[in-house]
Amino acid sequence: MDVSNLKRRGLMYVLSSPSGAGKSTIARALLKQNEDLTVSVSATTRQRRGGEVTGKDYHFVDIPTFNQMVENKNMLEYAKVFDNYYGTPRQPVEEALSQGKDVIFDIDWQGTQQLAEMARDDLVTVFILPPSHEELEKRLRNRALDTRETEEQIQGRMSKASSEMSHYSEYDYVIINKDIESSISKAQTILDAERMRRLRLTGTSEFVRGLMGGL
Ligand code: 5GP
Numbered sequence: 001m002d003v004s005n006l007k008r009r010g011l012m013y014v015l016s017s018p019s020g021a022g023k024s025t026i027a028r029a030l031l032k033q034n035e036d037l038t039v040s041v042s043a044t045t046r047q048r049r050g051g052e053v054t055g056k057d058y059h060f061v062d063i064p065t066f067n068q069m070v071e072n073k074n075m076l077e078y079a080k081v082f083d084n085y086y087g088t089p090r091q092p093v094e095e096a097l098s099q100g101k102d103v104i105f106d107i108d109w110q111g112t113q114q115l116a117e118m119a120r121d122d123l124v125t126v127f128i129l130p131p132s133h134e135e136l137e138k139r140l141r142n143r144a145l146d147t148r149e150t151e152e153q154i155q156g157r158m159s160k161a162s163s164e165m166s167h168y169s170e171y172d173y174v175i176i177n178k179d180i181e182s183s184i185s186k187a188q189t190i191l192d193a194e195r196m197r198r199l200r201l202t203g204t205s206e207f208v209r210g211l212m213g214g215l
Pocket of ligand 1: 086108
């Protein structure tokens, strides 16, 4: 058997964090660095924000459409986050995995729990934390300048961040995002190591038998 016949199951790489912890920057960098990594584009009922692109950032849908997708079992997982619904369309993920690609997900703890129930062995979960409370507040306030949020909305985000962070211990890995370059490198290291997990490799025993026979 040739070494090129060794195959690997695709893995599902989940990044969760409170908003303002740097998750999307890390996800973007990983996608750029890894050709065989693809992103799951979620569907959501929330309003599109300025700069967001339909089909790239999210599929923006109305509530009846979202409900229909859930009813038709077209969602791999879904959850109500804050006041809106978010879900992962099933088909693109299943297609990517069957092609041996890895898929990155930016979903919250509720979605992560649902994926864990159905596919724990294919799942790698990473929680990203901000380096300090002050830094998180600073990042949320900076972001609020762009979106012109009110003080009340900022306070709302801070308390949502706290409740999201209380779930960090359900994750396989934790990255404290002090320095973005170093965090990207840590996220890449996790991905590289997880790709080598023996359970994900198929055809290894035949390969090793060949090696042994050749001695
Ligand atoms: P935002 O509205 O700021 O883009 O996202 C709000 C939250 O929803 C983030 O924590 C994000 O991870 C989460 N989220 C985005 N898409 C999904 C999804 O498909 N499923 C789940 N469960 N959460 C999602």
